[in-house]
Amino acid sequence: xxxxxDETHDPALTSWVESxxxxxxxxxxxxxxxxxxxxxxxxxxxxxxxxxxxDLAVIAGHLPASAADAVSASTLNALFALxxxxxxxxxxxxxxxxxDAGWRDRITPALHAADDCTLLLPATIGDYTDFYxxxxxxxxxxxxxxxxxxxxxxxxxxxxxYHGRASSVRPSGEPVRRPLGQRKAPDADxxxxxxxxxxxxxxxxxxxxxxxxxxxxxxAIGEAADHIVGLGLLNDWSARDLQAWEYQPxxxxxxxxxxxxxxxxxxxxxxxxxxxxxxPERPDGDPDPLPYLNDPADRSEGAFAIxxxxxxxxxxxxxxGLPPIRLSRGPASNMYWTVAQIVAHHASNGCNxxxxxxxxxxxISGAEAGERGSLLELSEGGKSPIALPSGEERRFLxxxxxxxxxxxxxxxxxxxxxxxxxxxxxxxxxS
Amino acid sequence: xxxxxDETHDPALTSWVESxxxxxxxxxxxxxxxxxxxxxxxxxxxxxxxxxxxDLAVIAGHLPASAADAVSASTLNALFALxxxxxxxxxxxxxxxxxDAGWRDRITPALHAADDCTLLLPATIGDYTDFYxxxxxxxxxxxxxxxxxxxxxxxxxxxxxYHGRASSVRPSGEPVRRPLGQRKAPDADxxxxxxxxxxxxxxxxxxxxxxxxxxxxxxAIGEAADHIVGLGLLNDWSARDLQAWEYQPxxxxxxxxxxxxxxxxxxxxxxxxxxxxxxPERPDGDPDPLPYLNDPADRSEGAFAIxxxxxxxxxxxxxxGLPPIRLSRGPASNMYWTVAQIVAHHASNGCNxxxxxxxxxxxISGAEAGERGSLLELSEGGKSPIALPSGEERRFLxxxxxxxxxxxxxxxxxxxxxxxxxxxxxxxxxS
Numbered sequence: 001x002x003x004x005x006d007e008t009h010d011p012a013l014t015s016w017v018e019s020x021x022x023x024x025x026x027x028x029x030x031x032x033x034x035x036x037x038x039x040x041x042x043x044x045x046x047x048x049x050x051x052x053x054x055d056l057a058v059i060a061g062h063l064p065a066s067a068a069d070a071v072s073a074s075t076l077n078a079l080f081a082l083x084x085x086x087x088x089x090x091x092x093x094x095x096x097x098x099x100d101a102g103w104r105d106r107i108t109p110a111l112h113a114a115d116d117c118t119l120l121l122p123a124t125i126g127d128y129t130d131f132y133x134x135x136x137x138x139x140x141x142x143x144x145x146x147x148x149x150x151x152x153x154x155x156x157x158x159x160x161x162y163h164g165r166a167s168s169v170r171p172s173g174e175p176v177r178r179p180l181g182q183r184k185a186p187d188a189d190x191x192x193x194x195x196x197x198x199x200x201x202x203x204x205x206x207x208x209x210x211x212x213x214x215x216x217x218x219x220a221i222g223e224a225a226d227h228i229v230g231l232g233l234l235n236d237w238s239a240r241d242l243q244a245w246e247y248q249p250x251x252x253x254x255x256x257x258x259x260x261x262x263x264x265x266x267x268x269x270x271x272x273x274x275x276x277x278x279x280p281e282r283p284d285g286d287p288d289p290l291p292y293l294n295d296p297a298d299r300s301e302g303a304f305a306i307x308x309x310x311x312x313x314x315x316x317x318x319x320x321g322l323p324p325i326r327l328s329r330g331p332a333s334n335m336y337w338t339v340a341q342i343v344a345h346h347a348s349n350g351c352n353x354x355x356x357x358x359x360x361x362x363x364i365s366g367a368e369a370g371e372r373g374s375l376l377e378l379s380e381g382g383k384s385p386i387a388l389p390s391g392e393e394r395r396f397l398x399x400x401x402x403x404x405x406x407x408x409x410x411x412x413x414x415x416x417x418x419x420x421x422x423x424x425x426x427x428x429x430x431s
Numbered sequence: 432x433x434x435x436x437d438e439t440h441d442p443a444l445t446s447w448v449e450s451x452x453x454x455x456x457x458x459x460x461x462x463x464x465x466x467x468x469x470x471x472x473x474x475x476x477x478x479x480x481x482x483x484x485x486d487l488a489v490i491a492g493h494l495p496a497s498a499a500d501a502v503s504a505s506t507l508n509a510l511f512a513l514x515x516x517x518x519x520x521x522x523x524x525x526x527x528x529x530x531d532a533g534w535r536d537r538i539t540p541a542l543h544a545a546d547d548c549t550l551l552l553p554a555t556i557g558d559y560t561d562f563y564x565x566x567x568x569x570x571x572x573x574x575x576x577x578x579x580x581x582x583x584x585x586x587x588x589x590x591x592x593y594h595g596r597a598s599s600v601r602p603s604g605e606p607v608r609r610p611l612g613q614r615k616a617p618d619a620d621x622x623x624x625x626x627x628x629x630x631x632x633x634x635x636x637x638x639x640x641x642x643x644x645x646x647x648x649x650x651a652i653g654e655a656a657d658h659i660v661g662l663g664l665l666n667d668w669s670a671r672d673l674q675a676w677e678y679q680p681x682x683x684x685x686x687x688x689x690x691x692x693x694x695x696x697x698x699x700x701x702x703x704x705x706x707x708x709x710x711p712e713r714p715d716g717d718p719d720p721l722p723y724l725n726d727p728a729d730r731s732e733g734a735f736a737i738x739x740x741x742x743x744x745x746x747x748x749x750x751x752g753l754p755p756i757r758l759s760r761g762p763a764s765n766m767y768w769t770v771a772q773i774v775a776h777h778a779s780n781g782c783n784x785x786x787x788x789x790x791x792x793x794x795i796s797g798a799e800a801g802e803r804g805s806l807l808e809l810s811e812g813g814k815s816p817i818a819l820p821s822g823e824e825r826r827f828l829x830x831x832x833x834x835x836x837x838x839x840x841x842x843x844x845x846x847x848x849x850x851x852x853x854x855x856x857x858x859x860x861x862s
Contacts, residue, residue: 127598132681145680152679157622158613162681163594163688167558167783168646177647179780182589182721191588193721193779215599215690216608218861242780248583249576250563250593251682257594258780259646290613290624348624349610349673349685350861352598430649430781 019050025418123356203373302338315400330371450481456849634804733769746831761802
């Protein structure tokens, strides 16, 4: 792991951008990439530094030539496609420019207050795939959908995944329209069509694909980490009543594809190098991964020391000036498969990944009650409502609710870094 | 229906491109759009006419101004995004130019022999969705996967679909690499990883989306047909052993996403106007579609008089000079849901469709033995091999096999039109 560390991770490093020093999300050790607009609405590549955003196209002449075109584009797809060495050179250059006060005068005109900017999707998403690596989530949900058979026999062999909808992935901040759809009550003869009554969130990590692979050419597990450019926070909005009625035999469809929220900053694997930790040991009796998914280096540093949390505020809570409540909190290491394993599995049949593809991990729940990553789990399928400080209660999400996923990577000896928010508010269904 | 017919459908219409007259696929009544390259490899929009391809960018100045930019692009996405009225004006213009011999000298330089051209994907596919509307297929396959429960209770209410992989959709002619993957024999303790032993095809129609809808705004059933720009032939290659092991609970994934073949010509809904027929009556006792899927006009002309067939040749058959054998043949009207219904359902929750999205109908099998649209069905799950004229037999596809889907739209009083081939050959798995 230390082989991936360089001077950009030095905990003593500070920036002449004052707000970066001690910033809980975007100190100089982070330097996440994103796409923003300001004023004219043109899409520009940027880097978050403290409370500011650095416009990369404006300073492209000061950056390594290998990255100059990529940082001047209106999406990050070309940047994601760069060889890892070029990405690292870009990071070192940005770190040097933002730490050396000699650059202040030349660079300051390229800095914007983040509050003045709109953050957009970082890349054109060719395909979006959602996995199911949270074993506690799989068990909790499996128990609700299939009480006798919560964890299916393939779960510990196959990193289960399915294709999601690329067109409806939206950056943090865009509201979510409550979807209409078919639902059938267990005791009803026929389904009805109308607004979902069981709107839910799912706490996930998003994985941005860097370099791709040609169709027909798998990615070896030992090389899979090199195909990942960074992580974000992802909310896989779900309509549980639609899902229960539609999902057999071909999986979730309209229950999920009405909206997916992603945090707009791409926290790079380079920034996350100090936070790599060993993948948790498989419980006794679990099978070893098959060879195409089994890599000692991935076992020893395939997980991340990231703490995630989910916050909720209702319209009434906001009207009463009450702060959001935390619904759950837990480590991102509650994943049965690593991000490298899901990449290697995805490409194991020759399926081609492309730069800018987005992979969701699936809901990350922990073993404890306070670590459940969806309302379906927290309310035990709607049976146990959650009390809000406004006197309301929630089984599922109501119109006006605002849901936020936040996360911090932290580890002793490293400066903690954040992901920025992944947040959205629920709009009522169309009548 | 007759409201949609105009002079471009006149059976008496002929072209000064001699090979178009009597051409089984591309008479002047068809005029399908596609993207081709020739020589320099540049992607150009074209129209098939007889044995030739008309380069649209070269003659853009002679076409309606509303379509001039769209036909000069390197994909058809902009053409698909045009209002239907503009597409129809373009069609009338092309029909007039190719039928009036006064244009011959000016247009001839823009014509290429199709044999000299390479046909490419017609559009950048934002999302690819596969449906399951072939009720006989659903019953046949359901019986193999779930003998006690072949057709699930949601089937006659919900046009079942799932998201497929956009990145691995390939035009006719590109070979298919046999995928590797996990499979588990019913009597084995553990799965193994290796080349699929049950490689299969699926006979489908592909539906190209024209104008899209904004996220959060459903498409009404009465307007759904206007969002479809045309049809193609689609082969949803499937690895049945991978599928059986992976598909629960989230549906097919690696069993399908290694390759999908689409015929490169987009046969427009305008060209298909004479072949619209009533949707077959639902059997007695089946529920009426819910209102959001129920439209009298769609019932009376939501299906198409298209006859589809599947042809197979093995490497040995070709070496021995034997022609391909027909595996199945049947009408495309064996669909429980119309293409308008799948579009309306897809967008019913607000999911946004975009121009160039591709929808597969799902395997179209008929009730008769000769109408089964996959080897899984034809060989009854591998139990009943199919004899080839070379003395070989097939349960599933072997390396070197070449599979072709072909189709013709025909109806009394109309000139039949075709789709061009949807064909590919199987390459051995990577060792």
